[in-house]
Amino acid sequence: MNTQEAIGALGALAHDTRLALYRLLVERGPDGLPAGVIADKLHILPSSLTFHLQHLHRARLIRQRRVSRRLFYAADFEAMTELVAYLTKNCCGGAWAPPSCLPVANTAQPKRRSA
DSSP, X not given: OOHHHHHHHHHHHSSHHHHHHHHHHHHHOTTOEEHHHHHHHHTXXXXXXXXXXXXXXXXXXXXXXXXXXXXXXXXXHHHHHHHHHHHHTTGGGGTOOOGGGSOOOOOOOOOXXXX
């Protein structure tokens, strides 16, 4: 990711509705959500939702796919990883990486079944 792409991505996220939309899609995972469900969950009019979705799509932060007549949107996790990598590149001059600069590992323990 270059500087202009990072600025575009950060600018797209610098709006309360788009940030909430993006976080919703990140929580949902790679399957994403149909536009109608997103509008319902965020209480956004379809015309406003389209505007915000297009903004995030142009910034390469989300992907769109059509299933029959429905449009599904999902976070582009590769772009998210590139943005975080751009922001943390050469963290602390490469001399030391504090825990806050290291990627967060999934430390959740699997749930055990009751007998």
